[in-house]
Amino acid sequence: MTVARVAAAVLLLWLGSARAEEPPAADAPPASGYTGSDWRWAAGPTDQADSYPKTPHAAALSVATRPAAQRGCEACHGPGQAHSDAGGGKGVGGMRTFAKSVPAPQRSAPCLVCHAGDKSLHDFTSGEHAKSGVACTDCHDPHKGVGETMLVKSGTALCYGCHLDIRAKFAMPEHHKVDEGVVSCLDCHQPHGTRNPRLLKAANDRTCFRCHGDLEGPFVFEHTGNVTEGCQRCHEPHGSTGRHLLIRQQVAQLCYECHAVTPTSHVQPSYRDCTRCHVSIHGSNTDPRFLEQ
């Protein structure tokens, strides 16, 4: 019996079911502790086995020139020789599992062996998700995941699963149309991790300028450029009860937070609606007081 055949027989036990198929020959010498074989053919009709061949890993990880430690099932589940020698079975021989009880860094480490160099994953370990105990496999399932990226759930459902408070924000009367499919969490956030606070894709306002480029300036007379806290000082990015996603119901209320003193003319009730006159509130090239021309 070849190593591949032993591994196959053992895996059938592990999966608890059998399928009568002839295995392909082992195509490279096994490294220490690894059978070096691609066990895919051996998998019985389980959820894992049925779905795995359709994922991007199946083809990529079966390439014969890969080192054994980076091939097939063993690339993620670790060396299978001991499992094989001990006669197989679930939990036998120390095959790696990704159970939620395993600390997050240990669950992510096997993925990072190959993916740490990916552009989007450079800042993973310093990102807020990794630091809060979220692992790759909380969002990705290499067996049953949805689509090319094998996500546990697709779209906003993935994020809402853990961020109920954010879901409530997008249900408010004024909101970015995320639930409607116009804007996505991923337009503003990089869930893997970034150098910016709040997992934002770009440094503060740059995240917004991708779509609201007309407000970027520079303006001859800056207003928001003077507001050091950025767009969030006046707007709630997710949703709010104030019109234009403002953090206050009344525009005047917002202005008074920074402009305790206004011209005496302004005490009249007709001056309550500040942006009726100060129309170019984000900045102007013609008027230092952002008044209509």
Ligand code: HEC
């Ligand atoms: C890209 C990494 C990866 C590859 C390759 C991979 N798996 Fe998995 N496997 C996982 C992850 C992650 C889980 C846990 C999924 C979850 O959260 O339910 C898992 C779960 C399993 C389970 C369930 C384990 C348990 O404790 O319930 C079995 C069985 C399994 N894989 C078998 C295989 C077989 C057989 C192959 C090769 C045909 C394979 N896996 C290839 C990552 C991988």
Ligand code: HEC
């Ligand atoms: C042995 C190396 C290796 C390991 C280990 C590995 N991957 Fe992969 N992964 C690849 C390769 C190769 C591809 C396909 C080529 C590509 O698109 O980068 C891929 C593709 C992916 C993709 C789809 C990429 C796309 O652009 O659509 C995701 C998502 C992914 N892997 C996540 C994971 C997760 C999560 C783990 C750990 C459970 C993991 N990988 C473990 C090598 C690996």
Ligand code: HEC
């Ligand atoms: C909080 C959820 C979450 C976590 C944790 C997470 N991912 Fe992702 N990942 C995503 C989402 C969402 C996408 C889809 C991005 C898109 O469609 O633009 C993605 C995309 C990917 C891709 C496809 C190409 C790319 O770079 O965007 C790869 C590869 C990948 N993830 C690997 C990993 C690995 C490896 C880990 C752990 C080190 C990990 N992910 C952790 C949510 C997550």
Ligand code: HEC
């Ligand atoms: C239009 C851009 C944008 C979209 C779309 C967006 N966010 Fe945000 N998000 C932000 C900004 C900006 C912050 C930082 C707010 C601050 O610092 O006050 C933030 C902060 C957060 C925070 C930190 C806690 C908090 O309430 O400030 C979480 C969690 C979050 N977003 C999750 C999500 C999820 C989940 C989605 C999709 C359902 C999403 N975001 C969609 C821009 C966005």
Ligand code: HEC
């Ligand atoms: C498995 C649970 C889980 C999933 C799924 C998840 N998150 Fe998170 N996320 C967390 C935890 C835990 C934190 C840290 C505590 C907090 O801020 O709520 C966090 C924090 C964040 C933060 C704030 C970071 C900061 O600096 O305060 C943002 C933004 C965020 N997540 C966005 C997303 C987006 C977008 C998705 C979907 C692609 C997503 N999350 C999916 C668990 C999750």
Ligand code: HEC
């Ligand atoms: C000093 C407070 C303040 C700051 C900072 C601010 N805004 Fe506004 N924004 C407002 C007010 C007030 C309105 C409502 C104007 C009106 O009533 O017509 C508004 C309206 C908007 C509108 C809808 C109407 C329009 O002009 O297109 C968008 C989009 C917008 N802001 C985006 C942004 C972005 C992006 C940033 C960051 C670059 C930002 N805002 C920073 C106060 C602010």
Ligand code: HEC
């Ligand atoms: C992916 C594109 C995209 C990004 C990124 C984006 N927005 Fe928007 N934003 C939109 C769209 C589209 C609308 C119009 C929504 C609608 O039709 O109701 C909008 C509407 C708004 C409005 C309300 C306009 C009104 O007239 O009521 C404000 C305020 C706003 N965005 C602020 C921001 C801020 C602040 C950021 C950065 C944190 C940001 N946006 C990032 C696409 C985007």
Ligand code: HEC
């Ligand atoms: C977060 C603080 C902040 C908020 C909120 C704010 N402003 Fe300003 N505004 C400033 C700063 C800073 C300047 C620069 C001049 C200064 O130092 O007073 C300025 C300048 C101005 C000017 C130019 C005249 C002057 O005083 O130099 C006008 C007019 C103005 N703001 C109107 C408004 C209106 C109307 C609102 C409400 C829609 C508003 N501002 C909200 C911080 C703010």
Ligand code: HEC
């Ligand atoms: C009817 C139009 C109108 C409305 C409404 C209005 N303003 Fe003005 N505002 C002006 C004009 C005109 C000036 C410049 C002439 C002056 O001093 O009266 C001005 C000047 C200002 C200045 C700059 C003073 C300086 O030192 O240059 C600030 C700050 C200001 N307004 C804030 C506000 C705030 C806050 C509101 C809402 C509570 C508001 N404005 C509503 C017309 C208006």
